[in-house]
Amino acid sequence: MLCPDSDGPETYGLTAGTPPEPNPAHQEAADQDADNDTDLDDVFDSADEVDDGPSLDLAKPYNRQQASHGAAKPTANTFASIDDQVAELSKHAAKIRLDNVKQGQDRDKDKSDRATAELVLDQRTRMILLQMINRGLVSEIHGAISTGKEANVYGAVLYPDNPDADEPIQRAIKIYKTAILVFKDRERYIAGEHRFKAGSDKGNNRKMVKLWAEKEFRNLRRLHAAGIACPEPLMLKLHVLVMEFLGDKRGYAYPRLRDARLAGDDVDDQWHHLYVQLLGIMRRLYQVCNLVHADLSEYNILYHDKQLYIIDVSQSVEHDHPHSLEFLRMDIKNVGDFFRRQGVDTLQDRTIFNFITAPEGPVEEPALSQAIEHLYEIRPAVAETDEAAAALEVDNEVFRNQYIPQTLDEVYDIEKDADKKVDELVYKHMLADRTVVEEKEEDAGSSDEGSDEGAALSGDDESDVDESIFDKGRPRGKKHEDKDEKKLHKQAVKEAKREKRKEKIPKAVKKRLVSTTTRKKK
Numbered sequence: 021m022l023c024p025d026s027d028g029p030e031t032y033g034l035t036a037g038t039p040p041e042p043n044p045a046h047q048e049a050a051d052q053d054a055d056n057d058t059d060l061d062d063v064f065d066s067a068d069e070v071d072d073g074p075s076l077d078l079a080k081p082y083n084r085q086q087a088s089h090g091a092a093k094p095t096a097n098t099f100a101s102i103d104d105q106v107a108e109l110s111k112h113a114a115k116i117r118l119d120n121v122k123q124g125q126d127r128d129k130d131k132s133d134r135a136t137a138e139l140v141l142d143q144r145t146r147m148i149l150l151q152m153i154n155r156g157l158v159s160e161i162h163g164a165i166s167t168g169k170e171a172n173v174y175g176a177v178l179y180p181d182n183p184d185a186d187e188p189i190q191r192a193i194k195i196y197k198t199a200i201l202v203f204k205d206r207e208r209y210i211a212g213e214h215r216f217k218a219g220s221d222k223g224n225n226r227k228m229v230k231l232w233a234e235k236e237f238r239n240l241r242r243l244h245a246a247g248i249a250c251p252e253p254l255m256l257k258l259h260v261l262v263m264e265f266l267g268d269k270r271g272y273a274y275p276r277l278r279d280a281r282l283a284g285d286d287v288d289d290q291w292h293h294l295y296v297q298l299l300g301i302m303r304r305l306y307q308v309c310n311l312v313h314a315d316l317s318e319y320n321i322l323y324h325d326k327q328l329y330i331i332d333v334s335q336s337v338e339h340d341h342p343h344s345l346e347f348l349r350m351d352i353k354n355v356g357d358f359f360r361r362q363g364v365d366t367l368q369d370r371t372i373f374n375f376i377t378a379p380e381g382p383v384e385e386p387a388l389s390q391a392i393e394h395l396y397e398i399r400p401a402v403a404e405t406d407e408a409a410a411a412l413e414v415d416n417e418v419f420r421n422q423y424i425p426q427t428l429d430e431v432y433d434i435e436k437d438a439d440k441k442v443d444e445l446v447y448k449h450m451l452a453d454r455t456v457v458e459e460k461e462e463d464a465g466s467s468d469e470g471s472d473e474g475a476a477l478s479g480d481d482e483s484d485v486d487e488s489i490f491d492k493g494r495p496r497g498k499k500h501e502d503k504d505e506k507k508l509h510k511q512a513v514k515e516a517k518r519e520k521r522k523e524k525i526p527k528a529v530k531k532r533l534v535s536t537t538t539r540k541k542k
């Protein structure tokens with residue numbers, strides 16, 4: 021059953037109790053650390069698929085080590101050795117107690133039963149879990165916290181060496197399902213990710229799942245390094261990810277934001293603060309981690325004691341992903357919809373989008389929250405008439421349907437855009453941080469007061485512009501758009517015109533806008 025000697029799986033994270041030490045300032049370096057953090061003296065190296073060639077960049081360091089260690093590896097008795105080790109691991113079998121469903125949450129009851137029934141773990145997964153027990157990463161694995169289409173999450177517990185002195189540590193284990201066919205969708209998230217260029221292999225489910233788990237592991241590391249509340253990722257082995265458990269000492273997970281029940285006299289205030297907290301997290305995620313969550317909603321946020329925890333980041337994408345801004349807009353909408361249902365007075369989607377993407381501005385609390393409160397202060401007077409309220413709603417709709425160019429090369433109609441105020445451009449943060457200087461020159465004394473996004477544009481020199489934004493992404497002119505997109509875009513332009521602002525764009529800015537784009541088109 022077990023086949024010896026192939027390109028084996030990579031293990032990330034805790035090895036013999038060593039916590040990962042990601043560096044927030046060097047995300048790529050952190051990712052690279054993960055690449056090198058392989059454990060080769062591992063029985064499951066041999067248990068991995070024979071036909072799986074190295075699929076990722078991170079296979080390179082592995083291969084190098086493989087080559088240098090290869091000679092020392094016993095070959096003749098590999099089968100016997102693996103069998104011995106399997107037998108050795110089997111002594112832990114009783115510690116995988118998936119029928120012991122600890123999570124008492126109603127929403128999961130049926131699902132847990134289903135999970136138990138359906139989860140006769142495949143041999144590979146079982147071996148990975150046994151090995152984790154053997155290594156002391158966890159002592160026992162319990163019932164499902166959650167089961168879904170793509171992954172199940174289980175509670176696990178690590179009993180301390182000295183039970184008198186230390187409390188048991190709860191952990192969560194996310195096991196991605198390998199025998200499913202829902203990856204068509206996932207391709208959309210992985211394709212376009214420079215980190216996973218070589219990894220996508222639609223034809224191989226197991227590889228795709230592994231990639232997916234790896235994406236979650238790396239993204240969690242980024243969040244954790246950036247100080248965003250999330251489960252700390254501890255170990256990854258193929259499609260099995262061990263992470264910090266977000267819940268109480270007895271093993272009950274924190275509720276999803278959707279299920280959170282706030283108590284007290286100031287529930288409205290609490291919801292408002294959670295909303296502000298989340299917008300801050302989204303900006304931090306974007307600016308510090310370079311990520312867009314891409315599935316952010318009340319289902320993928322846990323709540324405890326006034327704190328939001330971000331989970332489920334397997335589909336999160338980098339800025340340069342061709343759909344990252346669309347995903348961001350979707351996240352903003354989902355978050356807004358949820359908080360409005362809680363009675364929160366939410367900001368306009370467009371305002372939030374600009375707040376999150378503006379390169380200048382705070383990324384740390386409490387300045388983040390203050391900047392958001394400032395957005396409330398400077399927003400146009402609350403729409404008192406039905407007409408004004410409707411106009412605001414129209415603006416929200418326009419924004420939601422607007423075509424968002426991902427790079428300046430993708431700007432749809434520069435001539436039309438040139439007639440708009442810079443603030444109206446959904447891609448304004450892609451433009452060189454130049455306009456303020458010129459605005460100031462033209463109209464001394466006027467600042468960015470009129471802007472409602474809270475974070476001011478900087479007066480940086482053009483040379484500081486990240487040129488890389490110009491050469492990434494699929495060029496998307498009219499002919500690349502599908503019919504619906506075209507229609508939506510047309511509607512958006514029409515609406516936007518109707519709403520046209522009184523002030524026109526300053527001449528110098530207009531000239532600059534045209535010349536920037538023209539230059540890049542060459």
Ligand SMILES: Nc1ncnc2c1ncn2[C@@H]1O[C@H](COP(=O)(O)OP(=O)(O)OP(=O)(O)O)[C@@H](O)[C@H]1O
Pocket residue numbers: 165166167168169170171172173192194251263264265266267273274276319320331332333
């Ligand atoms: N670290 C954790 N600690 C406690 N509970 C967790 C943790 N991670 C996940 N959960 C629980 O498991 C649930 C599912 O997790 P997650 O959202 O990451 O999986 P998923 O990818 O949505 O799975 P699927 O899409 O298959 O439903 C969460 O809603 C949460 O209740």
Ligand SMILES: [Mg+2]
Pocket residue numbers: 319320332
């Ligand atoms: Mg989820």
